[in-house]
Amino acid sequence: MKRIAAIVMHGISEFNLGVVCEVFGVPPKGFDGPWYELALCSIDGASVRTQGGLTLAIPQDLAATAMADTVLVPDWPADTRQAVPEALIRTLQAAHARGVRLVSFCTGAFVLAAAGLLDGRRATTHWLWSDRFARQYPQIAVDPQALYVDGGQIMTGAGTAAAIDLALHVVRQDYGADVANRVSRYLVAAPHRDGGQAQFIDVPVPAVHDDVRLASLLSWIVEHLTDPISVEGLAARAAVSPRTFLRRFRAVTGTTPYQWVLRQRIARAQQLLERTSESVERIAELCGFGSAASLRTHFRDIVGTAPLTYRRAFRHSSSPNR
């Protein structure tokens, strides 16, 4: 019998809780033999208020983790910026020391990080919070591109629906691929998805408040993506030396001009793939790529999938009933 203890805290997303219950709480139809024993535990054995305002009675508390061979943190209300309770941190550290498998979904990675359990490891979380996660925990190698990171004893999942991908991975590890495929069929969800979390990340032009001259330069670049762009040219436009320009650019954007421009070109290509039916060749031109092949290579590196696969998924369908 495999025992999973899932921590249910105030503000938990009903979706993440739903994945826990659907995958680990119900044996797949036709499965013989013992399925997981799932214990939902609150931090203090009291009722919990979900993100959407539902009240759930969660009678078990953290003591229930003592029997578990997996402790799961399915969420964390990262937007509240509250501190992770000490009792939860100590429970997770003790479980880790006993060799218990630790799994986080979505922003649950913030809880494992607060317990110091991800230090020096690779980990992922919801892409919307991955920058803040990386700034708050520079000692963690954050990978926002993956749907999940299997680090052996500790596994972290990416945002929202990536909980399904990681849950299926856990089932695959515990019961084998045939059973995991059976669960995925029942869920009507692919057992393996291509392209990782990368294809879902939104890349808006960053808000730059501190450096007005650089901010207007970044806007200028976005309006001139088809122009050839050089560090010298940009530095001259900002009226500073190339060295000063590079230093300021990195301070504001966190990256090099080359990488930043490339990301903006790819973001434009994503928009055009979504909103137009222009060919990949034409989109490459409109975004300042030298060729369709160059667009394809960079697109795959950054978005994790091919331009036309991306278009098929994200293209605007007509809305006949609007």
Add this chain to the structure above:
Amino acid sequence: MKRIAAIVMHGISEFNLGVVCEVFGVPPKGFDGPWYELALCSIDGASVRTQGGLTLAIPQDLAATAMADTVLVPDWPADTRQAVPEALIRTLQAAHARGVRLVSFCTGAFVLAAAGLLDGRRATTHWLWSDRFARQYPQIAVDPQALYVDGGQIMTGAGTAAAIDLALHVVRQDYGADVANRVSRYLVAAPHRDGGQAQFIDVPVPAVHDDVRLASLLSWIVEHLTDPISVEGLAARAAVSPRTFLRRFRAVTGTTPYQWVLRQRIARAQQLLERTSESVERIAELCGFGSAASLRTHFRDIVGTAPLTYRRAFRHSSSPNR
């Protein structure tokens, strides 16, 4: 302001409820303007026990549907075979007569069907229940291949995670494709998925209790999928006339020998794609298809995707930590 009333009944899957709350209960980050107003209503305004045994206080009752322009039935405990409460049926019929949009997820289609609202229409439900659904409601054109069916005023979704696909379709209709794409990015779920529900349907050899001779013949066919198979040959093997054979075959399987054998060959091909690294050419041979092209054509018709796309999704990965 768009108002959605979602019916929460005993036995509701936490996952389906989670999709409702995540998509309709929370505006996408950065979205300006009013999002849906979501009302969760139980049938009698009392607390509800979920599939996994959680107790939810759902203070609103069916009266809350009076204000809604969409009424959503996110689930139905089809395995209990209980009757749909009369009060719910009357509420849905009245909403339909007022021109309210009706949406079902998963087995929620059973509720719309019980209210007679799907008669003469195309509809879908979870593939696991679609045969029973079709038998119980022969006046409905059941399409178990689709992820959802948009019938205008009434929309029905397929199983479990297909709730996400239909929910995104509703957002696309109400707020446009840009907003729906933003929600899908946040969910880390594709706004459009290829291949429909078809690729998730499991096709086991049906249990045949009534006709022992035909049952052993079906087993024989499954063991001889690479042989040429004819109605005459099978009838001779069953020691009946071809006409009698065809009649009995259809009575037991619901289809023709040709279609049945084709499904079994495709099911075998799916297994080999999942479990081996044989080429499509070799798998075509092993399953009794004349050529790889013939396998590809039938595979796409029945499974809704290409053999290698299917393999990429369902192939068994190694399980390093097992």
